[in-house]
Amino acid sequence: MHAAPSIQKLLDELERLPGVGPKSAQRIAYWILNADKATALRLSEAISEVKESVRFCARCFNYAEDELCEICRSSNRDARSICVVGEPRDIPPIERTAVYSGLYHVLGGELSPMEGVGPDNLHIAELMKRLASEDIEEVVLATNPNVEGETTAAYLARLIKPLGIRVTRPASGLPVGGDLEFADEVTLGRALEARREL
Amino acid sequence: MHAAPSIQKLLDELERLPGVGPKSAQRIAYWILNADKATALRLSEAISEVKESVRFCARCFNYAEDELCEICRSSNRDARSICVVGEPRDIPPIERTAVYSGLYHVLGGELSPMEGVGPDNLHIAELMKRLASEDIEEVVLATNPNVEGETTAAYLARLIKPLGIRVTRPASGLPVGGDLEFADEVTLGRALEARREL
Secondary structure, three states, rough: OOOOOOHHHHHHHHHOOOOOHHHHHHHHHHHHHHHHHHHHHHHHHHHHHHHHOOOOOOOOOOOOOOOHHHHHHHHOOEEEEEEEEEEHHHHHHHHHHOOOEEEEEOOOOOOHHHEEEEEHHOOOOHHHHHHHHOOOEEEOOOOOOOOHHHHHHHHHHHHHHOOOEEEEEOOOOOOOOOOHHOOOOHHHHHHHHHHOOO | OOOHHHHHHHHHHOOOOOOOOHHHHHHHHHHHHHHHHHHHHHHHHHHHHHHHHHHEEOOOOOOOHHHHHHHHOOOOOOOEEEEEEEEEHHHHHHHHHHHOOEEEEEEOOEHHHHHHHHHOOHHHHHHHHHHOOOOOOOOOOOOOHHHHHHHHHHHHHHHHHOOOOEOOOOOOOOOOOOOOOHHOOHHHHHHHHHHOOO
16 A cells, blocks of 8 residues: 555544444545545544533533533423433434433443443442432433343342332333344343233 | 534534444444544544645646655656556555556546546546656556446547557456356456456
8 A cells, every 4th residue: 555644644543433444444535535625624623622622411421511411401301300321322312212301311331340340430329419419200221221231220220219219211122113033032032021902 | 312512513524424324423423522532633633634735646646745646756666557547546446456566647537428527627638748758658547447437448548559558458357256146247248258268
């Protein structure tokens, strides 16, 4: 390869991105080289700006530009409900459903004894403080439906239930639009156990 | 969606990139948010730097940081051969083969009457000047194996052959590692026509 050094550097940096292999990195690099300068600089500035201006919400630990995130600052949210998630990236998929309108609390990870992540490494103390000071009626434990997420949900349920707050968890079951034929047996088993009257 | 404005701006810019849809944009944006600041800024700077420092090679119109590109400046290239391509992005795949060691000439596109691209819109006059001043023995016409590329190659062959310079074109045929069963009939037809003695 005889790429100019600055092009090679761009390729190296692009290849670090998730889901971007050498071929997509090259495609993106040539797109940037070919784009007008303003367009390319808008991307460059969007990246540096996000690192300058984004911090964690002081209340829920979602990404925020001010002390509180857009959701905590909104007056349209149901402040009696907190949905607990592992990472800020878990919030957009829940928001897209338009089914949940309460607040969030980001743990900053999930319990994983294997990776040395214990309760003290997560924003659990801050969650308990919120439950003591805010007027919360329901906590939705939307941690991931895997071992770490289930462990975290079980741990939090044991902590929160004694406070007399309703604790729920999104249903496990068959993905809508999926094929029964391709469902794994754990998912299908849970879907059968949780079967509903029609 | 309740993303902070700077995150939304980053998502918008990422979605413009080729092969990056809303989901990959979100994955990349959260990767950037989660990355340490130095890593994210290296990407941001690589993008702006490439737009500052990259221009076109004065001889072959490949991307270059100096007056001449890395290939034109190299003393290890066979200066008696020019490989003509449509765009700078067509050079890396040819370089990766390690089969060609001559120079290049980038046309800046391919003839396309439909899109109003005629000979005057391409670096054809500059190619003819090189052929008159440099001591060239072979021109490899490596424009794309599609209608525009074939038209461009035929046009250039008619211009160059009278100069007594050897004009070649990479063979059309079956992709190595491909399945005969899935070959389209044009490719298979050409492969049969160009069959070799074993």
